[in-house]
Amino acid sequence: MKPPSFEYHVPGDVDEAVGLLADLGEDAKAIAGGQSLVPMLALRLANPEHLVDLRRLDGLRGVEERGGRVRIGAGTTQAAVARSAEVARSVPLMARATPLIGHFQIRNRGTVGGSLAHADASAEYPAVVLALDAELEAVSPRGTRTIPAGDFFTGLWSTALDEDELLTAVDLPVRSGRSGFAIEEFARRGGDFAIAGAAVAVELDGSGRVARCGIGLFGLGSTPLRAPGAEAAVTGAALTDIDADELGRTAVGELDAVPADLHASADHRAHVGAVIVARAWRRAAEEAANG
């Protein structure tokens, strides 16, 4: 379990980093906290000729709240997110998702951008940004662009980022109105990749009906997913008219390719997924109703 040899680059700023990515092309891989990439290198599952280390890009770290949005730099560690009072206050779903990511040693090094750009289908943050309709900021030699979370995850471990493009921040809406948020997951052990997980964001209108519902699913497909049918089913409905178990079944009923592995068959994942969606919904709805 020793990685094959590679050339190592440590750019000093974002321009240099994306310049390197542009020059090196598909033979290069950006590395942030390394919590997924380093094991893949050691197992020789990834074999890049060049590693572009983002550790000196200090500008990519930090949390900033402005104009009803919270911007979290891609290089911010998950541990820093966990410590941020702003995130806890303004984007509670992000704060609640963080302790579920691996173990604290992993969160000390793992970054927000790394987790999103790695796009693991069982990871928490991708489901959170989907549920919140966040926007992802990417920089390339051609400039900066914004990618809606819904367009970001394109396939198994793949994203809308171009080869020479670096994820630099995630831009999240500050909670407002009567809203509730919950994330639930089921894993074999604490810290394991989820067998099934769901992040739910719900906002009520003045009459107590659901004005907006975002459901992000993880562990239940080849990419992080939304559950548009389930979201539509509850939007406009009164909380009291919504059957959480039914909602869970609707959400997993939309799935077409539930994965199977040593830890759970597709059937069991779907079964647990429905339960988890229902549990997350109940908690989010309760918070919104009391909000």
Next chain:
Amino acid sequence: MTGAPATGAPAAAARYAGTRVPRVEDPRLLTGHGTYVDDVVRPGTLHACFVRSPLARARIVGVDAAEALALDGVHAVFTAADLNPDVREQWYTLIGKDVPDTPRPPLAEGEVRFVGDPVAMVVATDRYVAEDAAELVAVDYEPLPPVVDYAAAGESGELVHEGYPGNLAGEFPGAPFEDVEPVFAEAPVVVRRTIRQQACSQVPIETRGIVAEWSAPSGELTIWAATQSPHEVRLFCSRLLGLPEQRVRVVMRDTGGGFGQKVIPQREDMCVMLAARKVPGPLKWIEDRRENLQSAGMSRHAHADTRIALGSDGAILAAAIDYVEDVGAYPVPWPVGTSAAVGMFFPGPYRVPKAAWATSSVFSNTSGRTAYRGPWQFESLARELLLDAAARKLGLDPAEVRRRNLLRRDELPYTNPCGIPYDDITPLETFEQALEMLDYEAFRREQERARAEGRYIGVGTCTYVEPTSAAVGLHATEGATIRIEPSGKVNVYVSGGSSGNSIETTVVQLTADALGVDIADVSTVQGDTAVTPFGGGAAGSRSGSMTAGAVGETASVLRERIIAIAAHRLEADPGDIELEHGRAGVRGVPESGVTLAEIANAAYFQPETLPPGVPAGLEASGRYRPEHPLVYANATHLCTCEVDIVTGAVKLLRYIVSEDCGPMINPNVVEGQIAGGVVQGIGNALCEHLAYDAEGNPVATTFMDYLLPTAAEIPDIEYGHVETPSPGPGGYKGVGEGGAIGAPPAVANAVADALAPFGAEITSLPLTPETIVALVRGGDGTVPR
């Protein structure tokens, strides 16, 4: 010599034995300063990496190493043709020369037999280059149909090894089933289950590893190894290479866990030994985690047709087990002998009038079976699951069924129906103590309330009797050398095999007591065959009892000498000399005394002052030879859990162990051993699974897939102690393995108890969430939400 008073127990009151002396290993281990085999750095070291089979079974058509050899930094690529012919003799002292041992070529010859089978060994300047080169070795395979499922291997047209029809590695006919059929035919209650256990691995945190350094001028081979038994490594190596034993030196300091995986050298170790004389520097192989999970061995994988017959009053009438185990392609050591213990201990600590058993060991194209902490533990799993099932069938509480059948003190000695003569055990006492620690009746009431609320909690137990300190063959004796140095400070030399079992602390405690010195004045030297007496190593829950015997035997010689010198100098009667705090005093005359330093000074530097007949120096060697071939230990494990019937999650609530390992030398060490075993057993019950797919590919080769329990899954373990002396030194019994024996059935029974309202019967492990959901569904047909 035998018996506690003669060997282990010092004349002075024990000052350290029985107390929670801090472990002497801890300062170096807890600060990260242990010396594991990878910490051994020798100048000019070369590094080995194995080319391993990606197929479960295939013919090796050819191996082309040209491209690998061309890589900068590569010294050699060895194949079977290079190494295997150098094998002179290959057998383990542990098992003996004359058993019908199974094949074990160092490198695969002609055919690969499991995914991970070593085909070639690359030697390079570092492990990185060695891994690069290993990828360049081109092996041409012609795939053959693998025998993946051992349970179907008997009917397979394919053979894992030529010469073993039906893929049968061996079998024990045990005690005939015909003899118990009449009892089963007439018994009011019969419970019959096919019980299955999955493959698990020992998973030492330090993987396997070895460094071998050949000195051609002196003809000496020095080996540093991650091992539980340095002397076995030396003997094995000397036979393998045809080197005289005294020219082989094996050194180990810290071994980061073995649990059976490191009791004897395996095939990769042989390759390094064989190649050591062919490479221009010390050769190091450090196994990585993927190799460990795919090639270091498997255990536990077995099933059995099990039966128990009971009277309508719940009294056991007979028990029978027909056991079949998977031994993989290359088991180490010979597994057939160990399997007999499954049959012989199946009756456990219960009054079982009649029993029948048979075992068979079957090859498959998977990783080989290796020794694992309590290798016969299937007997407890099967028996305890059956007892709970019987209780449900009888409409009795499982505790009541056990109470009616557990052996009482007044029935001992008791020979079980398989001929095992138990004595000095307390199964009923540990059982009652564990139930009391829980407050069993209160738990049953709480369970009622919980069920009314739709919560499912359960309690399960396992009571077992365990053979420890088996004194045969390699393990027949244990030696110690004690040197009281000229300064009066003490060094104790024992074979060791310190793999986390605290044997250094044990030795220092016992020696300090035996010589009446302060523990700070005693050090121990272990694990180096050049200076330590021969010893069998850490295996079979033997280190405590056997080493206590060795230390006691040796210390008694020195005590006698010290007392003689002191009496002479103090002009007192030897019978009045007391040894305490490193000083020999005269009973009742506090001002009269001589320090051990003064005695040592006289013994080494003023031999003319010694009393007549007392030899100079203060050094002695002794060897303990027990008269009792086995020492029996026993325990009850009790577990409570809550099951989420919707997701299938199991949360353990309390875990209680009441054990009887005799008087405890150090309760911290005893409880540490129990805890370690319990955690492994919980892992076996709930999450660990060394799984293969239908093609024979291992699917749990990282810690993302081979799920070990973590601190988050394990409740605090609570300990109760019953102390019944054994006939061995100090009355001590073994305690190393039991934790891993009792936990799987206790956990499984707790889950079964929680799910009793659904009519769920547990017959196979592991209890994954998916399995549990299926059990709940299977019980009443409804789908939980």
